[in-house]
Amino acid sequence: MAVSVEDVDWSVLGELRCELGESPVWDAGRLHLVDVTGHTVWTLDPIAGTAHGVTCARRLTALVPAAGGGWWLGVAGRDLGAFDPYDGTFRTVLSVPGPADLAFNDAVCGRDGMLYTGSVDRGRAGRAALHVVGADLGHRVVAAGVGASNGLDTSPDGTVLYHADTFAGTVTAYGPDRRRVASVRVDRPDGIAVDADGGVWVALWGSGLVRRYTAELRPDRALRVPAPLVSNVAFGGPALRVMFVTTARTAGVPGSGAVFTADVGARGLPAARFAVRPGIGHEGSL
Template sequence: MQVDSAVPAAARSGRAPTWDVGTDTLLWADPPTRSAHRFVPGRTDHAMELPQQVSAAKPRSLGGLALHLTEGIALFDSTGSHRTWLVYWAREGVQAGATAIDAKGRLWATTLGEGGWLARVTGDGKASIALKDLPAGNGIAWSPDNTRLYLADGATRRIDVLDFDLDSGALGDRRALCEVDGEPGGLCVDAEGSIWVAVRDRGEIRSYTAEGALDRTIPLPAQRPTDCCFGGPDLTHLYITSATDEVPEPTETDGSVLIIRNLGTGLRPCSFAG
């Protein structure tokens, strides 16, 4: 399996790779450097500097971006010149975590740290806590039929599953899907229902079945992979962000955005309805 460097970078902690189907570009973030990026395949990687740490940039159905910042969720217009707060939830000791958009255009976001939570945000800015006591919610994704929400928990080192009602956004009871031999980072789901997860302290990308069985392990040329998503014109390429932070002796590929071509077919990404 050939793994290439799509974006040669030295990101301190690359996060939230997101394929923007409207522009055929890859969004990703590097929280410690307070930067959100847009990578144009075959051309260049554009960086946007921000006033605080940003863990994700997601496309909006109205144009522009929804940004998960340290102090909450902010909206940028299509020109990228005007920023407004949609939800402000600043708390001491809490950092921005994982971010995902469901098929109804709702934004789901975790915060990292003691007392962290999983929040649900609608397009009009109404926010509610969907899950409490989540200090290390590293990844969020849904099954192809939108009846399950998957949650990567770095604290318990496992992937959990919750029943999900798409119309209401309600969650069922949380239960373990599988133990991960390592720290699970961000995750995504392909069209066949397989769950792909970056294992941060193993230098691997793995896939698990919907039943929680380990299906595949792919070693990576980056020691600390952080997150993954399917992208490309046909959603057949897996993009993987990585970090240099907490890597004692980084190589030239640590901190890069990696790509594995023609690995499968991903689910069509959704845009925030705000």
């Protein structure tokens, strides 16, 4: 089904321009995100218009808030762990077995309480995989034969998992038993955010678009973004009604690498927090 592209009155959030903005998370009245290439985690205050950056000791690719405060995240490599937003250090809590050249990419805590993360096979041989990690840090493969695991989010009740494979050009829905129940062809899908009505918003890398699909992955809306390399999307602000879109720098495109914001008539969901079972991994708050 063809969907007309909508022009949106976007605002630019502050002066920040990322080389590769990713993993936007709204938490405690602030937007947090990663500049993957710039090795920096940023905290942006939309009201004050300020941005505070922390240089990371390791190349980070995703932020996931932890229960009790703090951050979990996926990093380049096979490690998951805790990031200190004050000094930029990273403490490995779990190293997931697998080929060393298949690095983790995006990650999210689902509304079922599980942590989902996937790897990228830059050799395009389909060797990457989508993993799920439980509160006891036990882990298993949800889907094998993945090209480039990217956007991840769950339905409002946590029963359906949505997953973007950029190299395969697909967004796939996995049901309560995490078996595939639906899939749609999408041109270079990147980050994903599910709204309060169950709609699936997908950032499209290279085409300057954010598309919305229904919970059943039927095309619903398309928004034009003033930068071609659209990397991810999140909701925040008052009543979670502000959409935040991260982008990457593009030569000759003013404003690329910025975070774009707008009220697009949808309401988001709070970011889920990952809780590690007491006594598992390192002691103390993550």
